[in-house]
Amino acid sequence: MRNWDDLRVFLATARAESLTGAGRDLRMDPATVGRRVARLEEGLGATLFAKSPQGYALTEAGQKLMTHAEAAEAALRAGTGEASGAGEGLSGTIRIGAPDGCANYLLPQVCARIAEAHPALDIQILALPRVVNLSRREADLAIAVSRPKTDRLRAEALSEYRLSLAASDDWIARHGAPTSPADLKGARMIGYIPDMIFDAELDYLSALGVAHVPLASNSISVQLNLARAGAGLAVVHDFALPFAPELRRVLPGEVALTRTFWLVSHAGPRDARLDRVARLLRDGMRAELARLEAAVA
Template sequence: MNWDDLRIFLATARAESLTAARGSLRMDPATIARRVARLEASAGTALFLKSPQGYRLTEAGLRLLTHAEEAEAALSRGIGALTGSAEQLSGAIRIGAPDGCATYLLPQVCARIAEKHPGLDLQILALPRIVNLSRREADLAITVSRPKTDRLEGERLSDYKLSLAASKDWLARNGTPQSLSDLKNLRMIGYIPDMIFDAELDYLSTLGVDRVPLASTSVSVQLEMARAGGGLAVVHDFALPAAPELQRVLPDAVALTRTFWLTTHAGPKDARLERITGLLRDGIRAEIARLEAKTAPPQAAATVPRQR
């Protein structure tokens, strides 16, 4: 088994299909299939479960994956040490993120990184659920909770703030609530209750709200509903600069804080992924600080206790 075999194995495992692996390997699917079959014959065991839906790793494949990634990381470090090529980054990196982060933070951050590293392909996977790194949906993920499996590791990325807000037109028509108890009689915008994929996103129950007349799995859709005068919504402070129609409501009673985590596979990482992780970390922290400063309330508000 040589490095070229491992390179094809890694690309197929990460893409989970021959067609998807074609781009990074620059081979046609039939050639990749033959190389994978040859590798399996050499290993004396099946490394993939093959179906019309794609290629999924077997238990043997998962065991090989760990060692193949360690070999990839060691090779990357060695090449960097010999060539001094630490400055320019290249290749594809897929970043999984909740859609609020993917919509209002990552575009600016990725654009700045791409400007400095034109050979780098940055892909943002925005989903209304937890991105499955174990299934290789992405190379790294930004999550709203710390990972709970030993196969993943999480680094605290940044706290971010959320506020209750409504459009100025809606407030003019319906009046401004004076207390949290008023929210029960007003139209609320939020997540579809039975599709909340992380307890950290269950903002409205924290505020004592049990009915959500306007709901979506998407943060950006919720924000647009509020901008359109649909009702009251809990919105990210870093998204408020993109919604000048919105006005904070009950700022002294509602000031939520949550945390983004930078989640990666546990174990050794190649030098390229380490550098990209560092660029994302610095960029997101700076972007949150920049955007939140634009709409910061005149004084700190009392926080509503977080539910765990």
Template structure:
């Protein structure tokens, strides 16, 4: 069995399709199919089961998977040992919720690319949990700590969220001095059945039962607030990007959440991935602190 065969096996396992694996590897899907058939013949085992959704791992494929991942990690470690501790190079794909991806990661990744010109960073902003076993991302940032899986989990930093509105909206309505005076105001928040993590259920903190204007994207919610469409819970670190948006009732409605960095357990032995994780963690902590220090004054009540 050759490493190139295992590389193609891993790509199909992670993509669950021949075409997806082909895109990952920059080869034709039919070639991927032939290589998988050749590997199955050589091993005398069926590695995948064709389903309407794509290619699922057969029991034999499930047993092969951890060994293929170990070989991948060992090869990466060998490359690092030969290249030494110089600049970080290669591709890094980071999965993150869209608030972090929009307001924090661009600045952090810009500095990383400046410090390490050979580094290629991909930011995947999706409102869901990433599957690191399928290598949808090399590392992921989450808003809650996972409770299962072969993972390295590191708490990065706490961040704050508050109720906020735009000056245009606030100027058009009477002053809001208490939670009770929020009744009758248009609230902006998540679509209830698309909240993928309980830590994102912000609206209950305001006492509101539902959002009249809702999105599965926190960035869309912020832009709606910026447009004067209503009030909503927002990340403090996002407010400096939106002139005219101010916190209100910050002494009565205040939320604290955490960012967690999640990596595949096999990456623990990778000096490169450890260095990237350290750099990303330091960057997020520094950027959250910097942006929260730039908050404008709260809205007058």
């Protein structure tokens, strides 16, 4: 092993899967990144990347080094986190990744309260209609709808949340409310684009026996707004309903889904500052979910 700076270049290249992406992240010329990677490979006597027109993919040796490099990175983060987290106020930048429903209807309120209590802390919310890739350092913390299946990540159950079938008063006035789940098979449904469902936990309509989705989006927020516009029936988060006064729950006694949010972080040595943010996020999410779902109930 040479030094931490070499490992930093290696990690950036592995996560970006290209010299250009690594150079952008490191604010370094791609050619310099390439020379640094080549120097590291020469020093270790191993090929770390398989280079192709598609990019840089880790070899078996690269995968092994990745494990050790991430452990070294986590240890360094833990040390600096303990130093910066010793005082009462949090500072620095924290990026939180989340699916767009959570990012739109829960995190703004939660993060606003955290920011108010810790004005030196910069908070970034990364809203994505897919799984946030912590291994590539897209975020420091992520909220997921299912527990990750890898020992490279740490996961904690945040809270259960509920989903209901809903439609606008306008749509119900024009089409009538369904009287049983069997009526949904012929109704105009709003849901996810079938081949873009990134987690089985989001396949709500299949669980209701609905095969055809005439109005679809990869964004739960777009689905909610389609329902608000009177386009059809949608499965929506109960915590989002207070933001959509046009919507009314349909078949509430017969169609009720429950899912779980997970708080995901990097495995390895603990980072005191990140742990404090995680605790604030966990407590804030649970309180905000309870408040919004109580308003609906």
